[in-house]
Amino acid sequence: MAEETVFGKIISGEIPTTFLAETERVVAFPDINPQAPVHILVIPKTTEYADVTELAAGDPALLAEVVAVAKQLAEEHANGEYRLVFNNGASAGQTVFHVHAHVIANLEERSLIG
Ligand code: 5GP
Numbered sequence: 001m002a003e004e005t006v007f008g009k010i011i012s013g014e015i016p017t018t019f020l021a022e023t024e025r026v027v028a029f030p031d032i033n034p035q036a037p038v039h040i041l042v043i044p045k046t047t048e049y050a051d052v053t054e055l056a057a058g059d060p061a062l063l064a065e066v067v068a069v070a071k072q073l074a075e076e077h078a079n080g081e082y083r084l085v086f087n088n089g090a091s092a093g094q095t096v097f098h099v100h101a102h103v104i105a106n107l108e109e110r111s112l113i114g
Contacts, residue, residue: 007098008047020077025062026069031102038077038105042069043098050097052086070103078105 009015011027020040021028031039044062049055055063067084074082085102087094 004047005096005098007041007043007096007100011043011045011047021069021073023065023069026065028069028073028103035102036104036107038074038082038103040070040073040077040103042066042073042101042103047098049099051088051094051099052101053088055099066099066101070101073103074105081105083107 006015010017010029017029019027019029021042025045026042027045028040028042031041044055044059044066046062049058052063055066070082070084071080074080082103082105085104086099087102
């Protein structure tokens with residue numbers, strides 16, 4: 001179970017954020033600290049899942065929806081090619097424990113890993 005995070009405040013509107021995509025269960029918005037020309041976060045609206053391992057086990061259809069929204073965004077904001085990154089755990093770089101996909105595109109440096 002995910003704890004209250006900054007993403008919960010974005011979903012509730014407490015932190016005003018421009019949504020680039022929204023479905024009944026998923027929302028996407030620009031990363032506040034972009035690591036590439038296109039760097040968008042796609043998250044489920046539910047706060048139930050802390051990381052992608054939990055999401056995959058608990059609601060694989062919702063994970064598939066996150067991936068589908070990521071693809072749609074890559075087509076809208078880049079040439080349809082993109083890197084999809086899920087950080088899992090603090091030692092892997094995860095800082096927000098509400099599952100989120102980083103959609104990264106138009107990379108200028110091939111060495112970028114996320
Ligand atoms: P993580 O390191 O957990 O995989 O990724 C968390 C991401 O959330 C980071 O890339 C960070 O820049 C982004 N982030 C943290 N706080 C906010 C916020 O308030 N608004 C937005 N748009 N992004 C945020």
